[in-house]
Amino acid sequence: MIDKSEIKVSVKNLQKHFNDLEVLKDITTDIYKGEVVCVIGPSGSGKSTFLRCLNRLEEVTSGTVVVDGNDITSRQININKVRENIGMVFQHFNLFNNLNVLDNLTLAPVQLKKCSKEEATQRAMKMLKKVGLEDRGESYPSQLSGGQKQRVAIARALCMEPDVMLFDEPTSALDPEMVGEVLQVMKDLAADGMTMVIVTHEMGFAREVADRVIFMDGGYIVEEGSPQEVLLNPREPRTIDFLNKVL
Amino acid sequence: MARIITVYGTLLLGAFGRTLLLALLGLFFACFIGLFFGILGVVGNKACNIISQIFVDIIRGVPMIVLAFFVYFGVPYLFNNIIGGFNVNLTALKAGTICLALNCGAYMAEIVRAGIQSVDIGQMEAARSLGLTYGMAMRKVVLPQAIKTMIPTFINQFIITLKDTSILSVIGFPELVNTAKNVQANTFMSFQTWAIVAVMYLIVITLLSRSAKVLERRLAVDR
Numbered sequence: 001m002i003d004k005s006e007i008k009v010s011v012k013n014l015q016k017h018f019n020d021l022e023v024l025k026d027i028t029t030d031i032y033k034g035e036v037v038c039v040i041g042p043s044g045s046g047k048s049t050f051l052r053c054l055n056r057l058e059e060v061t062s063g064t065v066v067v068d069g070n071d072i073t074s075r076q077i078n079i080n081k082v083r084e085n086i087g088m089v090f091q092h093f094n095l096f097n098n099l100n101v102l103d104n105l106t107l108a109p110v111q112l113k114k115c116s117k118e119e120a121t122q123r124a125m126k127m128l129k130k131v132g133l134e135d136r137g138e139s140y141p142s143q144l145s146g147g148q149k150q151r152v153a154i155a156r157a158l159c160m161e162p163d164v165m166l167f168d169e170p171t172s173a174l175d176p177e178m179v180g181e182v183l184q185v186m187k188d189l190a191a192d193g194m195t196m197v198i199v200t201h202e203m204g205f206a207r208e209v210a211d212r213v214i215f216m217d218g219g220y221i222v223e224e225g226s227p228q229e230v231l232l233n234p235r236e237p238r239t240i241d242f243l244n245k246v247l
Numbered sequence: 248m249a250r251i252i253t254v255y256g257t258l259l260l261g262a263f264g265r266t267l268l269l270a271l272l273g274l275f276f277a278c279f280i281g282l283f284f285g286i287l288g289v290v291g292n293k294a295c296n297i298i299s300q301i302f303v304d305i306i307r308g309v310p311m312i313v314l315a316f317f318v319y320f321g322v323p324y325l326f327n328n329i330i331g332g333f334n335v336n337l338t339a340l341k342a343g344t345i346c347l348a349l350n351c352g353a354y355m356a357e358i359v360r361a362g363i364q365s366v367d368i369g370q371m372e373a374a375r376s377l378g379l380t381y382g383m384a385m386r387k388v389v390l391p392q393a394i395k396t397m398i399p400t401f402i403n404q405f406i407i408t409l410k411d412t413s414i415l416s417v418i419g420f421p422e423l424v425n426t427a428k429n430v431q432a433n434t435f436m437s438f439q440t441w442a443i444v445a446v447m448y449l450i451v452i453t454l455l456s457r458s459a460k461v462l463e464r465r466l467a468v469d470r
Contacts, residue, residue, distance in 0.1 A: 057372055084378035094373035098391040107387060108377035153373075160377055 002211055006033040007066075008164055008195045009054060014063035016049055023049045025219035027063070031164075036196045038206035038227075041216035042242055047199045050216065051166050054197065055079075055086045068163065084112060087157030091169040093149040095141040101128070101152050102137040105159045114160070127155035131185050147178030151185055158189075165189065167198040203247060207231050215239045248439045255430045255440075262426035263447050269340065269422055270409040273347025277408070280348055281355020286385070288360040299356060306353035311414050314350060318342045319418040339420035346415065351408045358400045362393035395466055402459035406452050423447065 009031040016024040023046045031037055039047045052058040053065055060073050072082050096104050105124035110117055128134045131151035141149055150170055157165060167186065171179045183205050190196060190209050200206060206213055206227060213230040215223045215238075223236045234240045288299035306314070319342040326333035337345075366389050374384035416425035423444055431440045 055376055057376060080375075080378045080380055082378075083376060086376070088373070088376035090369060090373060092367075092369055094367070094369035096370060096373070096388045098388065098395075108374075108379055111383050111387065112378055157377070 002035045003033040007031070008033050008035075008068065009197070010064075010066040011054070012064045012066075014050070014053060014065060015061045016046070016053055016058060017061045023219055024053070024061075027219075027221055029214065029221060029224070031195065031197060033163075033195055034193045035211045036190045036194075036209055037198065037212050037214060038210040039197065039199045039214045039216060040201070040203070040206060040242075041222075045216045046219045047216050048168050051168050051197060051199050054164075054166055055083050055088060057088075080112075084108075084114070084160055085163045087154075087160060087162035087165040089150070089153050089157055089165065089167045089170050091172050093141070093146070093153045093173070095144075095149055095152055095156070097141050100138055100140050101133070101144075104141070104152060105156050108156075109159055120159070124155070124159055127158045128152075130158070130188070131155045132181070145178060146174045147181045150174065150178075150182045154182075154185055154189070164195045164197070167196065167200070169199050169201065171200070171202060201246065203231060203243075215242065217242070248436075248442075251430065251434060251436060251439050251443060255434075259423065259426060259430065259443060259447070262421060262423045265420070266409070266412050266422040267451070269343050269347065269412045269415065269420065270405070272340075272344045273351055273412070274405055274408055276344065276348035277351035277355050277404075280352025281359050284352065284356035285359025285363065288356060289363045290381075299360070303353045303356050306349055311346065311350050311411055312417060315342070315346045315415055315418050318345050318349075339415070339418050342418055343412070343415040343420045343422075347408055347411060350411065351404060354404055354407070355401075358397050358404065359393070362397040362400075363389060365396055366392045398466065399459045399463040402455055402462070406455050406459075409452065409455075410448070 007030045011027055011029050011031075014024055014027040015022070027046075027050060039050065041047050049058055053060050054067070056065075056072050056079050063073070065072050067082055067086065070077055070082050072079060095101075096107065099107060102121065102124055105127060106117065106120040109115055109120040109123070114120070115123070125134060125137065128137060131154055133148060133151055133155070136144065136148065136152070141152070144152065154165075154170075170186070171182050174182065179202070183202065186196070186198070186205075187209055198206075198210075208227075210227050212224060213227050214221055215230055215234070215236070217238050223230055223234060223239045230239065231243065234243055284299045284302050287295045288303075290296070309317075319337060319339065323335040323337060326335040370388050370392065371384050374388045375381070379387070412422050413424040416422060416428065419425065427440050427444045431437050434440065
């Protein structure tokens, strides 16, 4: 599935400081088209910040992030245009509480004039079917379970037909019995060839689905490689130490 | 009491009508002022935040009676006599509306700011991550949720504004208190006059505060 000839996201010497706190110290990596990258690491290691720099939800301090040839750290770039092609799924779902499921899905495509209301609704229904919630279009977020909310959130991102999907600990806020349904949707997405960057604590999922695992600690990428390399035969002491704690 | 009601009843009712009119006018413009400075207070721009804070601090730091004299007498004097060459002449209704709108608007700005900030930041982030602009995200996602939490506080602010109209009797606008003063001067029946006035305010304000309570409860159920 990975197309090594096309780099989707290229990160070079990325640094992110919050005042005096250096969260990302020096991150360099390329993410290829169709690649599924799982980012793991202890809390506070900077993995969520790294992810949020990829669509500029966090302004980077220095370094470059190039998405589809656009340097999104540049002031000249229209970040909204770039974001249309980068879907994001959050730990706490962040469905729009004032809108029902269907309106959650059609808001952005219609507002941004990607398509007509009818087309948007059609596509929304298709996406809801994909995540197994075609009968919940009229429901409000408060009427859904956590797992359902997260599946709607994934469908909402997909309605913009993005090239890249970012997942920020998508199953961390879920009850254990709902984790599976969300991971299944993500597996299907990976199988469809979507480029995905996933910050996760689900080691089993990472081993099964990831093309590459990145282990971060202290604002650096400590180790990266295939799941076999990083998860089963880690070389760095910090990776070994972390995996011993979580497995 | 009966004599006051039969003789001056319609006069007082008319005056109360003007009180309500003044309050509604003030509130109407205060909504725009409040929305404007409230949003200015939350946008990601330090200069805007400071401008909003300065406006709120100035208006809240000046008693309304001073604001009333300032707008009604001070501002025309500034233009006509100090700067010169102008002929600014505010009616008591206009000056009163400006006062109420400014005063109420400053408090509204704080209500709007707090309302927007009470909406989880994740709502804005999710909207922006889809490519929506800040303005679209505000209009379609954040404000509708913020306004819901603001409604009961809005009604309370309306009550305060309604009571504040009495202060504008000092610039000669014939609202309820101003009119009642004349009734008292004509009849010497102070107790009866002010009792009637008090009851008139009381009825409307009680209705309003009850409805605020009901709304508050209903909105709490929704969440």
